[in-house]
Amino acid sequence: MKINLPVDIIFGSNLHVEAAAVLADHKFDSVYVLTGAGSARESGLLERLCDELKKQGMTCFDGRLSAGPDSDAVDKLAGEIAASKVDAVLALGGGSVIDAAKSAALQAANGCRFSDIEFNTADLQDAVPVIAAPTVSGSGSEVTPYAVINNSKTGRKSTISHNSLFPETALICPEVFTSVSSIQTIAGSFDALIHCFEAYTSTRSNELANAFAVRGAYLIFDNLKAALSSPEDVGARKALAEASMFGGIAITHARTGAIHTLSAALQKYTQLPHGLLNAALLPAVTELNENHYSGKVKEFMSACGFSVRTDAGGIVKLAGWISQFFPPVDNPFDIPGRDAYSIIERFKEDKGLLEVNPAPLPERTINAFITGIIDA
Ligand SMILES: [Fe+2]
Known part of the structure; x- marks a missing residue:
């Protein structure tokens, strides 16, 4: 019988403040913040978060998952994460956003497309660290080593698994779920x-x-x-x-x-x-x-x-x-x-x-x- 759970799990409030504290604890200087089309932008949460990160001297890149999570979108995100050379990725959204962030972070670290790792994640470098802050609960992706991505070309819904797909931290702030x-x-x-x-x-x-x-x-x-x-x-x-x-x-x-x-x-x-x-x-x-x-x-x-x-x-x-x-x-x-x-x-x-x-x-x-x- 064995449990392996290499994720720090934090329940808190004031997500933007807690997230900044988590990133500072890890001594990350730059972060790529990925959101979806949902309420993190409309509610002003993203703006408050980026303001807080900047206040702490961190560089904040603003990423958006426009579709899916499908492999074309994730490949694009991986390119942006690699080009920005960030220390970490902060996924702020539902299971799709967290899965996209995890896959893109793994791809960015390995300079590859989703299709390159769809059926084989052996011998990969560890992903860029991911902080997962769910804004919709259900998938549990904030504590798993999985990412579910739709292959844009084949239409196949694929699950990839890798130990470094466990987020560094799952940051769960229940107030954000009240608008779901x-x-x-x-x-x-x-x-x-x-x-x-x-x-x-x-x-x-x-x-x-x-x-x-x-x-x-x-x-x-x-x-x-x-x-x-x-x-x-x-x-x-x-x-x-x-x-x-x-x-x-x-x-x-x-x-x-x-x-x-x-x-x-x-x-x-x-x-x-x-x-x-x-x-x-x-x-x-x-x-x-x-x-x-x-x-x-x-x-x-x-x-x-x-x-x-x-x-x-x-x-x-x-x-x-x-x-x-x-x-x-x-x-x-x-x-x-x-x-x-x-x-x-x-x-x-x-x-x-x-x-x-x-x-x-x-x-x-x-x-x-x-x-x-x-x-x-
Ligand atoms: Fe499920």
């Missing part, structure tokens, strides 16, 4: 909840990772309603941010499962955001695995305060809880018939899934499973 919309709050919470569920039911899970998974899920079950009914409730927002972090730690040690593998293969065929897509796929994947959970769903849901006696009962409770925020959707996909083969192949490319999925996944099972979803 309801739909983003639900989608992010579902993503984190499913990270916790998939990690707990992974055959690679262990007692330490399970503790994070259960605590993360418990916090979501206990706080999502409050965050939606009172968006300014900093306590509820803090709990969801903690849940996101716990989910990230859990998947770092036990991996995601078939929901995420399927989600990566199907994302380009739907408008649903990642967290809602995962929720939409949960029933099919839990049905696939139902007879192989060995009591883990019962354990997981019981530890979160639900009264359940069997895995099947736990699955019903989980799906029921999700459906109060996001009713089941009938076939949210627009899939051309000719793409069925490539979706099945994309699913099969995730060889690591075979080692962690509760049910065995021989080829005929995968074929029938995915064909069933596409034809539904």
